[in-house]
Amino acid sequence: MHNTRVTERKLRKKIKQECNFNLFFNTFGNNCQRYKSYPLKVKIMPTIHTVYQGELRTQLTHVASGQQIITDAPVDNQGKGKAISPTDMLSASLGSCMLTIMGIAARTHGININDVELTITKHMVANPRKIGKIEVVFSNFPDQLDAHQKLLLEKAAKTCPVALSLHPDLEQTFQFNW
Numbered sequence: 552m553h554n555t556r557v558t559e560r561k562l563r564k565k566i567k568q569e570c571n572f573n574l575f576f577n578t579f580g581n582n583c584q585r586y587k588s589y590p591l592k593v594k595i596m597p598t599i600h601t602v603y604q605g606e607l608r609t610q611l612t613h614v615a616s617g618q619q620i621i622t623d624a625p626v627d628n629q630g631k632g633k634a635i636s637p638t639d640m641l642s643a644s645l646g647s648c649m650l651t652i653m654g655i656a657a658r659t660h661g662i663n664i665n666d667v668e669l670t671i672t673k674h675m676v677a678n679p680r681k682i683g684k685i686e687v688v689f690s691n692f693p694d695q696l697d698a699h700q701k702l703l704l705e706k707a708a709k710t711c712p713v714a715l716s717l718h719p720d721l722e723q724t725f726q727f728n729w
Contacts, residue, residue, distance in 0.1 A: 606631065628680070642673040642685050645723070648713035649687065656707035662700050667691055684722040692729055701729055 600612045607624035608631075622637050624630025635643070646669050657664045668691045676683035689708070696704075705727055708714075714723060 645713045648711040649708040652711040688726045690728040
């Protein structure tokens with residue numbers, strides 16, 4: 552019985568590593584489906600605590616770190632526009648997530664992407680009011696990147712959890728200025 556547990560543990564670890572590796576290449580085999588079917592015993596706890604402060608303003612607290620962020624409705628939606636809006640934060644989350652996943656891929660493959668930058672342009676639409684398009688433009692890459700490294704970084708960016716979580720009607724465009 553003990554040997555069975557050890558073998559299963561090793562198998563789960565191997566499959567998890569394979570699935571994480573495949574994430575960067577957007578390929579998922581049968582093993583990834585098997586890994587996802589294993590029940591994970593993880594304690595679930597709140598991630599964000601939010602308090603409405605009135606005047607279309609909220610205070611968000613990241614539970615694990617205690618970091619706080621204030622959001623404010625934009626001027627064009629009855630707010631004061633004195634802090635980042637929730638839709639700006641969604642756009643910023645996409646960019647930050649893309650750079651983070653690129654950073655993981657870069658570290659894994661020994662690529663230095665320090666000082667890479669991106670700019671985000673958010674386009675709102677009406678009826679219903681929502682984000683219709685987010686444009687992300689990457690720049691300030693190191694000069695020495697080869698074609699394989701560029702492809703790896705692009706694929707990593709496009710498979711970030713935020714990008715994959717957004718509704719398909721939300722147009723996402725990415726430009727990599729190598």
